[in-house]
Amino acid sequence: MSEGTKRPFSVREIREEFPALRQLIYNKNLIYFDNGATSQKPKIVLDAINMYYSKDNANIHRGVHFMSQKATTEYEASRITIQKYINAKKSEEIIFTKGTTDGINLVAYSFGELLSAGDEIIITAMEHHSNIVPWQMLCQRKGLKLRVVPINKKGELIMSEYDNMLNSKTKLVAVTHISNTLGTINPVKEMGAKAHAVGAKILVDGAQSIQHMSIDVKDMDCDFFVFSGHKVFGPTGIGVLYGKEAILDSMPPYQGGGDMISKVTFERTTYNELPFKFEAGTPHIAGGICLGKAFEFLSSLDMVAIQKYEKELAEYAQDMLDTFEGCRIIGEAKNKTSVVSFVMEGIHPFDIGTLLDKQGIAVRTGHHCTQPLMDFFGIPGTVRASFAFYNTREEVDKFIEAVEKSINMLK
Amino acid sequence: MTIEEKQQEIIDEFNIYDDWMEKYEYIIELGKDLPIIDPDKLTDDRLIEGCQSRVWLDAEVKDGKMQFSADSDAIITKGIIGLLIRVMNDETPETVAKTDLHFIKDIGLQEHLSPTRANGLASMVKKMKMAAIQATINK
Numbered sequence: 170m171s172e173g174t175k176r177p178f179s180v181r182e183i184r185e186e187f188p189a190l191r192q193l194i195y196n197k198n199l200i201y202f203d204n205g206a207t208s209q210k211p212k213i214v215l216d217a218i219n220m221y222y223s224k225d226n227a228n229i230h231r232g233v234h235f236m237s238q239k240a241t242t243e244y245e246a247s248r249i250t251i252q253k254y255i256n257a258k259k260s261e262e263i264i265f266t267k268g269t270t271d272g273i274n275l276v277a278y279s280f281g282e283l284l285s286a287g288d289e290i291i292i293t294a295m296e297h298h299s300n301i302v303p304w305q306m307l308c309q310r311k312g313l314k315l316r317v318v319p320i321n322k323k324g325e326l327i328m329s330e331y332d333n334m335l336n337s338k339t340k341l342v343a344v345t346h347i348s349n350t351l352g353t354i355n356p357v358k359e360m361g362a363k364a365h366a367v368g369a370k371i372l373v374d375g376a377q378s379i380q381h382m383s384i385d386v387k388d389m390d391c392d393f394f395v396f397s398g399h400k401v402f403g404p405t406g407i408g409v410l411y412g413k414e415a416i417l418d419s420m421p422p423y424q425g426g427g428d429m430i431s432k433v434t435f436e437r438t439t440y441n442e443l444p445f446k447f448e449a450g451t452p453h454i455a456g457g458i459c460l461g462k463a464f465e466f467l468s469s470l471d472m473v474a475i476q477k478y479e480k481e482l483a484e485y486a487q488d489m490l491d492t493f494e495g496c497r498i499i500g501e502a503k504n505k506t507s508v509v510s511f512v513m514e515g516i517h518p519f520d521i522g523t524l525l526d527k528q529g530i531a532v533r534t535g536h537h538c539t540q541p542l543m544d545f546f547g548i549p550g551t552v553r554a555s556f557a558f559y560n561t562r563e564e565v566d567k568f569i570e571a572v573e574k575s576i577n578m579l580k
Numbered sequence: 581m582t583i584e585e586k587q588q589e590i591i592d593e594f595n596i597y598d599d600w601m602e603k604y605e606y607i608i609e610l611g612k613d614l615p616i617i618d619p620d621k622l623t624d625d626r627l628i629e630g631c632q633s634r635v636w637l638d639a640e641v642k643d644g645k646m647q648f649s650a651d652s653d654a655i656i657t658k659g660i661i662g663l664l665i666r667v668m669n670d671e672t673p674e675t676v677a678k679t680d681l682h683f684i685k686d687i688g689l690q691e692h693l694s695p696t697r698a699n700g701l702a703s704m705v706k707k708m709k710m711a712a713i714q715a716t717i718n719k
């Protein structure tokens with residue numbers, strides 16, 4: 170974790186820094202409970218975006234001139250901020266991507282090139298489509314076998330099944346740190362240790378964890394960790410793939426182009442070193458710089474206090490929902506956070522979502538890009554409220570009132 | 581009543597509501613009241629798979645007029661379907677094929693018909709028009 174003094178957590182103060190939270194939707198104060206889909210942005214990020222395009226805009230890594238050098242310095246400084254935040258050994262292990270999906274596809278393609286027919290990849294029953302489809306494509310391409318760790322009715326991985334699945338053919342385990350639909354926190358450190366015991370690597374999908382808890386990739390001892398900038402208070406179109414240096418070094422490039430080469434002739438091209446080997450073309454410079462600002466912002470916060478606050482908020486919402494007749498909470502893992510998914514007997518999630526919207530409340534309804542999970546629970550979708558540290562108990566109270574009103578209208 | 585008069589009638593009905601929740605209350609009542617399709621017509625070949633809610637549509641021509649029936653698993657979707665059917669039923673295939681369903685926009689429900697909305701309604705309107713065009717070809 171990065172050093173420096175943390176300010177005491179105050180939700181009132183934090184809300185001040187997120188201008189998007191102060192707006193009227195259909196003449197009601199916005200209640201934003203769709204943080205699982207994307208987060209709002211703090212002023213420090215918004216100002217940095219404005220500053221970059223109004224003053225500092227230049228291409229990086231190639232210019233002799235002042236602006237290019239300044240942009241390059243800031244872009245690379247951001248890489249170091251992120252490296253320190255997640256406690257990676259070296260900044261070369263931080264690859265900028267377009268987001269979680271892009272990071273997973275990079276690994277599926279490039280690490281996948283090292284695999285051969287008969288090898289096995291393990292995912293879980295609660296993965297986002299982003300952490301299913303790239304592996305299916307790789308398995309088809311290379312003749313690999315995809316195995317899926319099942320879950321129990323509470324929405325927890327059945328670890329004995331995972332243990333049984335691991336064998337000498339297992340080459341990679343790809344698992345979500347926190348389920349975007351259920352809120353389940355998976356034991357990724359334990360899963361990694363077990364994967365390593367059979368010689369396999371582990372990729373952790375951190376799309377839903379980086380914004381809710383402190384992340385230490387060294388302690389977790391994962392081989393890959395991926396996340397999206399837009400879910401962690403940064404811009405869209407930028408994300409990070411962390412990978413252990415030795416493994417990234419052994420992997421072939423993903424895309425070819427400028428920046429990723431060291432020397433090009435028509436006969437032969439040699440590739441650049443990490444991290445540039447995996448960053449072909451002009452990157453999302455503004456995104457990279459401003460994602461660094463988001464992490465500067467996060468570094469000033471007390472993540473332990475925040476994790477506790479968010480957990481209490483979610484538990485409060487869940488307890489209140491539970492009092493409604495016919496309400497079924499989807500995802501009741503012992504270890505869960507920040508997400509409450511539910512269905513109401515006889516009422517379509519879409520109807521509840523539509524009525525909540527008209528009351529100024531943003532939630533997500535549907536399958537949340539986890540269709541196999543919906544099939545497992547035998548439902549078409551859920552209503553999902555997902556929280557961030559800027560949400561309040563009063564908002565939860567208003568949400569519960571609005572749910573009640575909606576149910577009464579729909580019954 | 582012409583198809584345009586039917587659209588205007590619905591616009592007038594919605595004009596008395598100035599609050600969104602009241603509008604939706606009305607749509608939900610429409611959805612609850614309507615048995616709009618024979619249960620034995622809820623078959624997979626009539627199913628329009630939206631991302632969120634599902635819609636079933638049946639189209640027939642009777643005495644030269646289009647007869648639609650439809651259903652959905654979501655009540656708000658069903659209420660809007662009720663409005664669409666009220667406008668489109670008992671009209672000639674030619675009228676159905678060429679009518680601009682502006683009332684949806686006028687009563688503020690266009691978001692439900694946007695192709696990205698994923699509730700199956702945009703596909704349903706398209707299927708209604710296709711059925712009408714087919715009927716004119718079959719004549």
Ligand SMILES: Cc1ncc(COP(=O)(O)O)c(C=O)c1O
Nearest residue numbers: 268269270297299345349376397
């Ligand atoms: C667990 C999980 N994985 C992957 C993704 C995909 O993220 P993105 O669309 O930003 O690439 C998401 C986003 O919804 C997610 O929640």
